[in-house]
Amino acid sequence: MSWLLTAVALAGLSGVPGLFMNRYGSGGERIACALIVAAALCGLGAVVQVFYDGDPLLLAWSWKIPGAAFIVRLDALAAFFLMPLCLVAAAGAIYGLTYMAQSHHPENGRQFRLFYGLVVAAVMLVVCAGNSLLFLFAWELMAVSGFFLITADDQLEEARKAGFVYLAASHTGVLALLAMFVLLEQGSGSFTFPAAGLLVAQGGSAAAIFLLGLFGFGLKAGLIPLHIWLPAAHAAAPSHASALLSGVMIKTGIYGLTRLTSFFCEIPFWWGGSLLALGALSAVFGVVLALAQHDIKRLLAYHSVENIGIIALGLGMALVGRSLGEPLLVMLGLGGALLHVVNHGLFKSLLFLSVGSVVQATGTRDLSQYGGLSKHQPLTALLFLGGAVAISGLPPFNGFISEWLIYTGVFSSAGKDVGGGIAILLIAPVLALTGALALACFVKVFGMTFLGHPRSDAVVQAKEAPALMLAPMMVLLGFCAWIGLLPQTLGPLLLKAVGDWNSAALEMPTAMPLQSLTNISVFAWVLLLTCGLLFWWLQRRRHHVVPGLGTWGCGYQLPNQRMQYSAGSFADTIVALFRFGLWTRRHGGQAGGLFPAEEHFACHTPDIVLDRAILPASSGISWLFVRLRSWVQNGLLAFYLLYIALTLIFFLLWFM
Amino acid sequence: MIVGILIHLLLLLLFAPLLAGIIARTKALFAGRRGQPVLQLYFDLLRLARKGSVISKTTTWVFAAGPVIGLVVPLIAALMLPFGTFKAPLSFDGDLILFVYLFALARFFTAAAALDTGSSFEGMGAAREVTFSCLAEPTIMFALLVLAKLSGGLSLDVLLGDHLSASWRGGSGPALGLILVCLFVVLLVENSRIPFDDPNTHLELTMIHEVMVLDHSGPAFGMILYGAALKLMVLGTLVVNLALPWATPWWALNLLLYLAGLVLLAMLIGIVESVMARLRLVRIPQVLIGTTLISVFALVLVLR
Amino acid sequence: MTDINSMLLLVVILLNFFILGSARLVACIRAVALQGALLALLPVTIHGFSIHSLGLAGGAFLFKGVLIPWLLLRAIREVRIRREVEPLISLVATLFLGAMTTVAAFLFADQLPLIHASQAGVLVPASLATMLAGFLLLMTRRKAITQVVGYLMLENGIFIFGVLLSTAMPLVVEAAILLDLLVAVFVMGIVLNHVNREFSSINIERLSALKE
Structure with a gap:
C-alpha cells in the first residue's frame, strides 16, 4: 500500500x-x-x-x-x-x-x-x-x-x-x-463502494444509476x-x-463503468445491449471521422473514440454475458476490454509522441504538408509504424491480442447457441469493418507522412528527434511488442482482474481459449523470423541494383511532388461511402473547359455532433435569449415597475 | 506435426503457380489462342529470382517489406487451413481471426510499399485496395459466423471440417450456398481478378493491385507474383473445402479430389474473366455491399 | 427433393438482389427471365410429373421465361431507351431495403399460421421476399420498362405461393394472371411507343404530368 x-x-x-x-x-x-x-x-x-x-x-x-x-x-x-x-x-x-x-x-x-x-x-x-x-x-x-x-x-x-x-x-x-x-x-x-456483486439491480433506481453513469463516464471516455x-x-x-x-x-x-457494473449482482440485458450499440457507433464512426481529417493530431484523437468504442464492445459483451449467465462471454469480453485499455494506452501514446516529434520538426499538423519524412526521421518513422500496425489490430503487435479475445467471445457464442440473438454476433462484422477502416486510415497517415516525396519545404529541413524523445517511445514500442509476442504472460493477470469484477466468471474452466494465446505467440514469432530472413535475403541481393533512378512516372516525364496522391484523395472513396453520416464540406475543384483556369479544392469534415448539432443549437438558443432580453430589458422605467408589481402579485397569490 | 507442416508447405509452394497458368490457359482458350505454357509462372519466378532490380531512390526499406510480407503471410496462414481432408498442422481455437488479420497485415505493407514510391498511380491503387477490402472484411466475418454456427467450432479446421457434408445435406444447404457465392466474390476481390480488377494490364486500366506493384522489379517482383499465387491457392482452398466436402477412405484420392477442385476453381475464374467485363470503379462498392447483404441473409437463415 | 427446391428458391432470392442492385436494364430483364424460367421448374420439383404440373411449368416457362422478356427486350431495341436503370434512390440504398424486406419476409413467414408442411421450407418466405422486392422495384425506379420488370417479379412471387397451392388452385387463376400481365406488357409497349414518338421521353415522372 x-x-x-x-x-x-x-x-x-x-x-x-x-x-x-x-x-x-x-x-x-x-x-x-x-x-x-x-x-x-x-x-x-x-x-x-x-x-x-x-x-x-x-x-x-x-x-x-x-x-x-x-x-x-x-x-x-x-x-x-x-x-x-x-x-x-x-x-x-x-x-x-x-x-x-x-x-x-x-x-x-x-x-x-x-x-x-x-x-x-x-x-x-x-x-x-x-x-x-x-x-x-x-x-x-x-x-x-x-x-x-x-x-x-x-x-x-x-x-x-x-x-x-x-x-x-x-x-x-x-x-x-x-x-x-x-x-x-x-x-x-453508504458512500463507501460496495463489494462486487452486492447490489440488487431492481426497478427504476438501478436503471437511473446506470444511465447517469453511462452519461457521466461516457462523456469522459468519449x-x-x-x-x-x-x-x-x-x-x-x-x-x-x-x-x-x-x-x-x-x-x-x-x-468508472466497469467498477459501477461490478457492484450489481445481476445485470439487465439492456445495459449490455445499449453499451454494445454505443460501442459499435463509436467504433465505426470514430474511425470514419478520423479518415476524413487532415490534422494529424485530430485524426489520432478520433482514433481514441474508435478504440473506446472497441473497449465498450468488449465491456458490453461481458455485461450481456452476465445477464445470460455465460461465463465465457464475461471472461473474453472483459478480458479483451481490459487488455485493450492497456494496449490503447501504450500504442496511442506511442503514436502521439512520435507525431509530436514530427510536428516539432516540421512546425505543422497538416497531413497534406508532409511526405518523405522517413528519410529525415528514420527512427521516428519506425516507431510510428510500430504504433500504426498495433492500433490497426494487426499481428504481431498487441492490438491484435485484445481484439482477438473479443472476436473469440463472439465466435464461441455463435457455436454454442447462446441466447441474446444477433446482438453479440454483430460485434464480429463491426469489429472487422472498424479494423479494415483503421488499417486504411493508418496506411494513409503513415504513407502520407513518412513515405513518398516531401510535399512542402518544412519537411525538407526536418531533423530526427533527440535521443531523449526517442528512448521513451522505444520503451512503449517494446511493451507493445511484448504483449503481441508473448500474450500468454498476461493470461493469468486477466483472469485475476475478471475475477475481481465478477467472480462467477471463473467458476468454469474458462482458461480454455486463453491457451490459444501460446499458439498466437508461436505464429507471431514465426512470422517475425520468416519475414526477417526473407528481408535479409532480399537486402543481400541489393548489389544487383541499378543505382540512382527515380520512380517510374508511367511515361510522364515531369512529375512533381504535388502530383502524389494526397491524404484527402486517399480517403475520398471511403468518405464518400459514409457521406450520410459525415457531411463533408467541399469547396471548389470544378475545373472545366479545354484550358481550365487555376482552381483550388478543399474539403473539410466538421464534427458531426459538436459542429453540426450542439453549436448551432446553442447559438440558436443564445440568439433567442438575446432577443428576449432586448424585449424584457428595454430600459423603460415603467416596465421595470410593472415587473416589480407582477412579482409582488405572484408571491401574494403563491402564499395565499 | 512436422510432417504435416512439410506436406502443407510443399503442396502450397509447388502447386500454387500452376493455378495461374490454368487461368491463363482457360482465358486463352476462350479467346481462341493457344496461350502460354501452363508452367509459365514457374519459369517467370525462376528468371526473376536471378535478375537484378531497379529501385527508385525515393523508396525506403518499407518498399522491400511489402513483397516480403506478402509472400510470408499466405505461407503462414496456410498452416491453419485444412487442405481437403489433410488437417491443418497448426490449428488452434480462434485461429480464424489470426487467418483474416494476417492477410490484413499483408495488405497494410503492400499498400505502404506502394505509397513509398511517391507515384500518384500507386497511391491510387493503394487507396482502392484498402477501400474495397473494408467492404470485403465484414462479408468474411459473416461467412465465418455462419460456419461457426453450423459447426460449433472455433478453428478453421473444424469450421471447414467434417460437419460440412452433413450440413449441406441437412437444412443448411441454402445458407452454405449463399456463403459459397460470397466467398467466391471475396476471392475475386482479394486476388484482384475481373470483374473487380484486371490482373493482365498495367496503368489505369488495372486500377487496384497491379498498379500498386508497378515499381517492383527482379526478385522482389517475383515475390509479389509468388505471393499472389499462394494467396489465390489459400483463399481458393476455403472455397474448395466448402464446395467439395466429400471424403473417401483413401488419402490419395482425397488429395486428388482437392487438387481437382482447385483446378476447377481456376478454370471457373478463367471463365468468369473471359465472359465478364471489368466493372466500373463506382460499381465495385455496390457489388461488395450486395455481397455483404447476402452473407447477412445467410446468417439469418441459419439463425432462424 | 426439398433440397433442390430450396436451392432453386435461393437462386431466385439471389436474382432478386441482383435485379435490385443492377444498373443495366438489359441485365435486369435477363435476370427476371431467368427467374421466371427457374420458377417454371418448381411445380415439377414439388408435385412430381403430372399433366397439371407439366402444363403449369410449360406455360410459365413460355410466358415468363421467353415471351415477356423477349417483348421487353424488343421494346428497348425499338424505342431506343437509354440502357441504364434510373433509380429514384441510390442502388445501394435499394439493396439495403431489399435485404431488410427479405429478412422481414423470413421472420414474418415463421409467424404465419400455415400447416407444418408448408412451414418448413423456404417456399413461403421466398415468395414474400420476391413480392416485396417487386414492390420495391416498382416504387424506386423511374423508367416504365423497369416497372414492368417489377410487375413480373411480383407475379413471380405470387407464382411461388401459387405452386404451393397448385393442387387446390385451378390452372385458370394462374393463366388469368399471366394473361393480365401479357396484356399489360402489350399496352405498356404500345403506350411507350406512342409516348416516345410524341414526347421523345418515357420517364414516368413526366407521365404523371398527364394526370389531369
Whole structure:
C-alpha cells in the first residue's frame, strides 16, 4: 500500500519544486521528471504486488467530511488501469524534457509540469478510490488539471476554445456522476463502494444509476455522441499531454463503468445491449471521422473514440454475458476490454509522441504538408509504424491480442447457441469493418507522412528527434511488442482482474481459449523470423541494383511532388461511402473547359455532433435569449415597475 | 506435426503457380489462342529470382517489406487451413481471426510499399485496395459466423471440417450456398481478378493491385507474383473445402479430389474473366455491399 | 427433393438482389427471365410429373421465361431507351431495403399460421421476399420498362405461393394472371411507343404530368 501512496504523493508534488526555481533553468524540470519516473516505478511496484500476492491492497483512514472515508483499494481490476498510467506518465515526462524544454517555454513550462503531475496523481487516486466522495474529489482534480494541460498553449485561440468545451463537458459529466453516487448511496446505505456483486439491480433506481453513469463516464471516455470535447482537446494539447489524456485519462470513464457494473449482482440485458450499440457507433464512426481529417493530431484523437468504442464492445459483451449467465462471454469480453485499455494506452501514446516529434520538426499538423519524412526521421518513422500496425489490430503487435479475445467471445457464442440473438454476433462484422477502416486510415497517415516525396519545404529541413524523445517511445514500442509476442504472460493477470469484477466468471474452466494465446505467440514469432530472413535475403541481393533512378512516372516525364496522391484523395472513396453520416464540406475543384483556369479544392469534415448539432443549437438558443432580453430589458422605467408589481402579485397569490 | 507442416508447405509452394497458368490457359482458350505454357509462372519466378532490380531512390526499406510480407503471410496462414481432408498442422481455437488479420497485415505493407514510391498511380491503387477490402472484411466475418454456427467450432479446421457434408445435406444447404457465392466474390476481390480488377494490364486500366506493384522489379517482383499465387491457392482452398466436402477412405484420392477442385476453381475464374467485363470503379462498392447483404441473409437463415 | 427446391428458391432470392442492385436494364430483364424460367421448374420439383404440373411449368416457362422478356427486350431495341436503370434512390440504398424486406419476409413467414408442411421450407418466405422486392422495384425506379420488370417479379412471387397451392388452385387463376400481365406488357409497349414518338421521353415522372 505504501508503494501506491508514495506514488500518488510523488506524482502530485512533482511540479512543486520547479515553481521555486529559475524560470529559465532546467533544474525544475529535471526534478519533476525524476519524481514522475519515481512515482511510476512505485506505482508499478504496487501493481506487481497486487498481481503477485493476489490480494487487493486496502487502506482505510477516517476523514472528517461527513460520509467520506479515505479508503484506497487496489485490486487487479484497478491495477489494469494503473499499469498503462505508470508507463505512459513516465514516458511522457522524459519525452517532455526535450519536447517542452523549460528554456523554450519559460512562461508556461512550470505550470504545465505542475498540472501534469497532478493529473497523474489524480488518475491514480481515481482508479484506487474506495469511497464515492474520494472518487469525486480525485475525479474533479483530474478534470480541472486536465483543463490546464489542454490550454498549455493558451496564447492560441484554438487551445482556449478546446479547453472551454472540455471544461463544460467535464462539469456536465460530474453533475451526472454526483446524482448517480447519491442514488448509489440510497441503494447501498453508504458512500463507501460496495463489494462486487452486492447490489440488487431492481426497478427504476438501478436503471437511473446506470444511465447517469453511462452519461457521466461516457462523456469522459468519449463515446459517440458524447465525444464532443475530445478531438479538439487532444489536438490542442502538447503531444505528451495528449498522450496522457488520450492514453490514460479517458480510460477513467471506462474504469468508472466497469467498477459501477461490478457492484450489481445481476445485470439487465439492456445495459449490455445499449453499451454494445454505443460501442459499435463509436467504433465505426470514430474511425470514419478520423479518415476524413487532415490534422494529424485530430485524426489520432478520433482514433481514441474508435478504440473506446472497441473497449465498450468488449465491456458490453461481458455485461450481456452476465445477464445470460455465460461465463465465457464475461471472461473474453472483459478480458479483451481490459487488455485493450492497456494496449490503447501504450500504442496511442506511442503514436502521439512520435507525431509530436514530427510536428516539432516540421512546425505543422497538416497531413497534406508532409511526405518523405522517413528519410529525415528514420527512427521516428519506425516507431510510428510500430504504433500504426498495433492500433490497426494487426499481428504481431498487441492490438491484435485484445481484439482477438473479443472476436473469440463472439465466435464461441455463435457455436454454442447462446441466447441474446444477433446482438453479440454483430460485434464480429463491426469489429472487422472498424479494423479494415483503421488499417486504411493508418496506411494513409503513415504513407502520407513518412513515405513518398516531401510535399512542402518544412519537411525538407526536418531533423530526427533527440535521443531523449526517442528512448521513451522505444520503451512503449517494446511493451507493445511484448504483449503481441508473448500474450500468454498476461493470461493469468486477466483472469485475476475478471475475477475481481465478477467472480462467477471463473467458476468454469474458462482458461480454455486463453491457451490459444501460446499458439498466437508461436505464429507471431514465426512470422517475425520468416519475414526477417526473407528481408535479409532480399537486402543481400541489393548489389544487383541499378543505382540512382527515380520512380517510374508511367511515361510522364515531369512529375512533381504535388502530383502524389494526397491524404484527402486517399480517403475520398471511403468518405464518400459514409457521406450520410459525415457531411463533408467541399469547396471548389470544378475545373472545366479545354484550358481550365487555376482552381483550388478543399474539403473539410466538421464534427458531426459538436459542429453540426450542439453549436448551432446553442447559438440558436443564445440568439433567442438575446432577443428576449432586448424585449424584457428595454430600459423603460415603467416596465421595470410593472415587473416589480407582477412579482409582488405572484408571491401574494403563491402564499395565499 | 512436422510432417504435416512439410506436406502443407510443399503442396502450397509447388502447386500454387500452376493455378495461374490454368487461368491463363482457360482465358486463352476462350479467346481462341493457344496461350502460354501452363508452367509459365514457374519459369517467370525462376528468371526473376536471378535478375537484378531497379529501385527508385525515393523508396525506403518499407518498399522491400511489402513483397516480403506478402509472400510470408499466405505461407503462414496456410498452416491453419485444412487442405481437403489433410488437417491443418497448426490449428488452434480462434485461429480464424489470426487467418483474416494476417492477410490484413499483408495488405497494410503492400499498400505502404506502394505509397513509398511517391507515384500518384500507386497511391491510387493503394487507396482502392484498402477501400474495397473494408467492404470485403465484414462479408468474411459473416461467412465465418455462419460456419461457426453450423459447426460449433472455433478453428478453421473444424469450421471447414467434417460437419460440412452433413450440413449441406441437412437444412443448411441454402445458407452454405449463399456463403459459397460470397466467398467466391471475396476471392475475386482479394486476388484482384475481373470483374473487380484486371490482373493482365498495367496503368489505369488495372486500377487496384497491379498498379500498386508497378515499381517492383527482379526478385522482389517475383515475390509479389509468388505471393499472389499462394494467396489465390489459400483463399481458393476455403472455397474448395466448402464446395467439395466429400471424403473417401483413401488419402490419395482425397488429395486428388482437392487438387481437382482447385483446378476447377481456376478454370471457373478463367471463365468468369473471359465472359465478364471489368466493372466500373463506382460499381465495385455496390457489388461488395450486395455481397455483404447476402452473407447477412445467410446468417439469418441459419439463425432462424 | 426439398433440397433442390430450396436451392432453386435461393437462386431466385439471389436474382432478386441482383435485379435490385443492377444498373443495366438489359441485365435486369435477363435476370427476371431467368427467374421466371427457374420458377417454371418448381411445380415439377414439388408435385412430381403430372399433366397439371407439366402444363403449369410449360406455360410459365413460355410466358415468363421467353415471351415477356423477349417483348421487353424488343421494346428497348425499338424505342431506343437509354440502357441504364434510373433509380429514384441510390442502388445501394435499394439493396439495403431489399435485404431488410427479405429478412422481414423470413421472420414474418415463421409467424404465419400455415400447416407444418408448408412451414418448413423456404417456399413461403421466398415468395414474400420476391413480392416485396417487386414492390420495391416498382416504387424506386423511374423508367416504365423497369416497372414492368417489377410487375413480373411480383407475379413471380405470387407464382411461388401459387405452386404451393397448385393442387387446390385451378390452372385458370394462374393463366388469368399471366394473361393480365401479357396484356399489360402489350399496352405498356404500345403506350411507350406512342409516348416516345410524341414526347421523345418515357420517364414516368413526366407521365404523371398527364394526370389531369
